[in-house]
Amino acid sequence: MLAVTIISACTCIAIYLHFQVLRSENQTRTNRLEALNQIFTHNFQNFNRLVLRYANTKVPSNAILVDSNGKESEFRDLFGSGKRIVFYFSERNCDVCVKSELRKLKNMIARDIMIERSLLVISKYNLERSLKAFKISNKFDFEIYNVRDDGLLNDVGSPFYFIIDKEYLYKEMLFPFKDLPNITEMYINEMKKKYLTQVKVH
Secondary structure, eight states: OHHHHHHHHHHHHHHHHHHHHHHHHHHHHHHHHHHHHHHHHHHHHHHHHHHHHHTTOBOOTTOEEEOTTSOEEEHHHHHOSSOEEEEEEETTSOHHHHHHHHHHHHHHHHHOHHHHHHEEEEEEOSSHHHHHHHHHHHTOOSOOEEEOOTTTOOOOSSOEEEEEOTTOBEEEEEOOOTTSTTHHHHHHHHHHHHHOTTOOOO
């Protein structure tokens, strides 16, 4: 009788713990969904703000960009033909977020020459030597241009991607998030299939 009572008690405890685990998992899942909802809400708000700022506007084709050797080029000279993926960030953006995105791009560039040829990484630093130090300390060996013309891209509070074409219009904007680590690669691959199959860069 005692053994049956002990077994019954253990069974009840096991069932209780099982439901507690399920409850915990459901709560975790709920929290995750709420977090994702906040992320997408934030992205949507940023997107609206950016669209309102850049709707029907063009990137100035004569904007001055400076490479890591101090060479100046106009935006149109780097554009080539076809379409390009642009990643823009400023020194005022979240440092962890920017480094995370640049590491992803570094890995994708190493695997895919089309991405290397089709990508423009543009930054906004007040001092170009600060950008150079940033690149060296983080071992980013691909080109990151610094924009001297504030009219090219204004800081919107976070790094973002967009597609630029021969009309120099902002298209297909994306705000990346460290909470969604795969979204950048998904975006790049989708843009590559959609726009860059026939890209030719000078």
